[in-house]
Amino acid sequence: MNAADLVIDAQGIVNRFGDVVVHEGLNLAVPRGAIMALVGGSGSGKTVLVRSLLLLRAPSGGTLQLFGQDALAASDAQRQALRQRIGVLFQGGALFTGLTVLENVLLPLREQGLVDKRLLPELGMLKIGLAGLPADAAHKYPAELSGGMVKRAALARALALDPELLVLDEPTSGLDPIGGAAFDQLIRELRDLLGLTILQVTHDLDSIWHGSDTVAFLARKKMLAVGPAAELAQRDEPELVAYFRGSRSAAYLHEMTHETNSRG
Amino acid sequence: MTASSTAYAPATLNWMAQEDAPERRVCRLQGAWNAQGLAREPNTHLPAGTRHVTLDASATTLDTPGALLLVRSMAQWQSAGATVDVSGLSPPQQQLLDLVRQRALALPSAARRLGLLGDIGRATLIALNELRALLAFVGELVWRGAPLLLQPWRVRWREVIHEIDAAGLRAIGIIGLLSFLIGMVMAYQAGATLATYGANILIVNLVSIITLRELGPLLTAILVAGRTGSSYTAQIGTMRITEEVDALRALGLSPFEMLVLPKVIALVITLPLLALFADVMGLAGGGVVAAVGYGVPLSEYVARIPQVVGLKTLVLGLVKAPVFAVVIALVGCMQGLRVAGSAAAVGRATTVSVVQAIFLVIVIDASFSVLYNLLHL
Numbered sequence: 001m002n003a004a005d006l007v008i009d010a011q012g013i014v015n016r017f018g019d020v021v022v023h024e025g026l027n028l029a030v031p032r033g034a035i036m037a038l039v040g041g042s043g044s045g046k047t048v049l050v051r052s053l054l055l056l057r058a059p060s061g062g063t064l065q066l067f068g069q070d071a072l073a074a075s076d077a078q079r080q081a082l083r084q085r086i087g088v089l090f091q092g093g094a095l096f097t098g099l100t101v102l103e104n105v106l107l108p109l110r111e112q113g114l115v116d117k118r119l120l121p122e123l124g125m126l127k128i129g130l131a132g133l134p135a136d137a138a139h140k141y142p143a144e145l146s147g148g149m150v151k152r153a154a155l156a157r158a159l160a161l162d163p164e165l166l167v168l169d170e171p172t173s174g175l176d177p178i179g180g181a182a183f184d185q186l187i188r189e190l191r192d193l194l195g196l197t198i199l200q201v202t203h204d205l206d207s208i209w210h211g212s213d214t215v216a217f218l219a220r221k222k223m224l225a226v227g228p229a230a231e232l233a234q235r236d237e238p239e240l241v242a243y244f245r246g247s248r249s250a251a252y253l254h255e256m257t258h259e260t261n262s263r264g
Numbered sequence: 265m266t267a268s269s270t271a272y273a274p275a276t277l278n279w280m281a282q283e284d285a286p287e288r289r290v291c292r293l294q295g296a297w298n299a300q301g302l303a304r305e306p307n308t309h310l311p312a313g314t315r316h317v318t319l320d321a322s323a324t325t326l327d328t329p330g331a332l333l334l335v336r337s338m339a340q341w342q343s344a345g346a347t348v349d350v351s352g353l354s355p356p357q358q359q360l361l362d363l364v365r366q367r368a369l370a371l372p373s374a375a376r377r378l379g380l381l382g383d384i385g386r387a388t389l390i391a392l393n394e395l396r397a398l399l400a401f402v403g404e405l406v407w408r409g410a411p412l413l414l415q416p417w418r419v420r421w422r423e424v425i426h427e428i429d430a431a432g433l434r435a436i437g438i439i440g441l442l443s444f445l446i447g448m449v450m451a452y453q454a455g456a457t458l459a460t461y462g463a464n465i466l467i468v469n470l471v472s473i474i475t476l477r478e479l480g481p482l483l484t485a486i487l488v489a490g491r492t493g494s495s496y497t498a499q500i501g502t503m504r505i506t507e508e509v510d511a512l513r514a515l516g517l518s519p520f521e522m523l524v525l526p527k528v529i530a531l532v533i534t535l536p537l538l539a540l541f542a543d544v545m546g547l548a549g550g551g552v553v554a555a556v557g558y559g560v561p562l563s564e565y566v567a568r569i570p571q572v573v574g575l576k577t578l579v580l581g582l583v584k585a586p587v588f589a590v591v592i593a594l595v596g597c598m599q600g601l602r603v604a605g606s607a608a609a610v611g612r613a614t615t616v617s618v619v620q621a622i623f624l625v626i627v628i629d630a631s632f633s634v635l636y637n638l639l640h641l
Contacts, residue, residue, distance in 0.1 A: 097606035102371075109299070115329045116305035121371050122336070123329050129367035136372050143605025162299060162327045193363050194328075195356060 005032050007067060007165050007197040008053060014061035015048050022048050024221040026062070030165075035191055035198045037208050037229075039243070040218030046201045049218065050167060053199070054088060055079050067164065084112070087163030091170045093154040095142040101128065101153045102138040108160045124160075130194075131156035132186050148179040152186075159190075166190075168200040172207050180204055184211030209252045217243070230256050275301040275330060279311050287315040294323060297330025308337040310344055317341055322352025331357075331364040394620070401598045405528065405590075408520050420526050427530030431492040432538060439487055443542035446479060447471060447549025455558040464558040468568045471550035476573055476581045480543035482629050485588035488535060489621035493596035496527055497617035500600025501610040509601065519601070528593040535589035536582050543581065580641060584632050588625050595621040 008030040015023040022045040030036050040046050051057040052064070055071060064071045066082050074082065095104050105124045109115055115123060128138055131152040137145065145153060151171060158166060171187065172180035184207050191198055202208060208215055209229045217225045217232060219239040225232050233244035233253060245253065273295035280290045289311060295301045310317070319338070324330070338348050353361070378386065412419055454470040500523055503509050512519045547569065554560040599617035603609045 098608050112299075113303070114299035115302050118305050119302065119329055119333060122368065123332055125369040125371050126328060126332055126364060126367060129369040130363075135369040138369075138372055139374055141605070143609070162329075193359060 007032050009065040012062040013059050016060040026222045032197050035212045036214045037212035038201045038216050044218045084161050085164050087158035087166045089154050089158045089168040093150040097142050100139050105156045105160050127156040127159045147174045165197045172204045276306050289314050290318045292320045296325050298327035299329050302329050310341045317346050317348045319350045320352050326357045331360045335364045423526035424530045427527050428534050432534035439542055440545045443545035444549035447546035448553045451550040451553035464560050467554045469572045472569050472573045475546035476543050476577045481539040481581050481585045484539040484542045485625045489592045493592045493621045494614050494618050496596030497600040497614045501603035501613050504603045524597040531589040531593040532586045536585040539585040591624045592621045
């Protein structure tokens, strides 16, 4: 694959806390336009990896290229510019409680002083619409929103600066299965419409099997396997067997073999 | 999609009239139609007399802000009676324009602003609602507290003792010091006038009556409202945010019995004692100034107090203290339990709690004065 088409290209990432090694020589390549699920057991270092990719934490070793630029050697101003090209949806939403949804969405735009002020309210409403929220949510405060609406409002804020890469930390956690499926659908739609690249940390089997093109499986301090879920389910590493052939995955496996049979 | 050389150039529209047909114009988009390029909104007015626009977007980059402005401008031109053709859009750009057309939401109007009369009405309703909530809370206290009077072993005395320690013992220093200082100030003010008539000894009358009947209990109540009432609100409010209150309910425990009642009982016990202590310290402060500044011997000052104020004055002052205590504890707990939502709500509730408690304490104090006057006490 052409290196220029990689939105994230991390090579040999090492993350260490004192004596505890979390990642040792981890490689991750996310091509433009992908929807990649980052998967792994609790404590496998997903959050640490995401924080490294978002330039919130300097890895102890390795190289990291974002949009083809060396992110670790970049100056502060360059890092700031790189961060503006990445939208982040934090797990709890991390909406600012003192601001309405619209104000939350407009905050990054206002603070960066980019778009003309007269365009801002309309632009904010567009992002709110893109995230699938109704118009009357604009003037509500985060405390007045349901869990699913908080996620959508946080997504609207993540989209504020027209990012090229969207990083989602457990976007469907705390949503009911129907809401979760709708969110997966929304993510896919945004990828298609806005040409986004999406990296999502998730435990939601539905998102892994149906909501992502590729699954990156984090175990043994590195990327144990990268590929479509159906492919990972065929592998024989014990971690992958436990994750993809456990009782909860049975339905997805069944569905997969069914599809293969009917196709064959 | 992004040509780096034009990424930050301001977005502009370049109008070109065709010589043979002045009502037909080509509008070429230039610069970057993205967040950076739209730091200032370009002039999108349709040149006068234009009936037909051919929009050429081939030389530009387009982001959602640019697409939004473009969609809006085209709608304006069309409503002004011009027809619009678009050329030179790449498929993703065309898709973006369609997306903006479909998904843009109208900005809902913010909460409608009322006039002065409306504001007064709303403020009145809010105040009445607060009053009703407080009365309901008093009702709940009686409803749930009365049975406990008959079964005192069900009261959580450990919590009561803990609250007495926090609200009483730890407040002794500050309340003693402030009462002493207020006593001094009163003696100075009284002495300055009385000394001109050679009636220095009357300082005792003034200081002791004002301290015992009014200032001792009132000052204590105000300090306790600021110090303890606020902490009740913050504690219970935070427990609401972290769902601890709901957890109590879900475990079949009554937050009222666990949280509110011990605080009320503790304050009803503590506040009169603190007020008595404030009385003593206030008299002491007055005595020091009378002795040092106005030549009233301390022994005479002390001997004269029982002659000018009877036990009745002391009791009339201290009787108010338990009433203040109930009001402060109830307002503090009620505001805490009404917290909903965010961290900011705890801060707001704490402010409201202190203001309300002090307001009610002073109103009640004034009511007592009127009542005493009517009863000739």
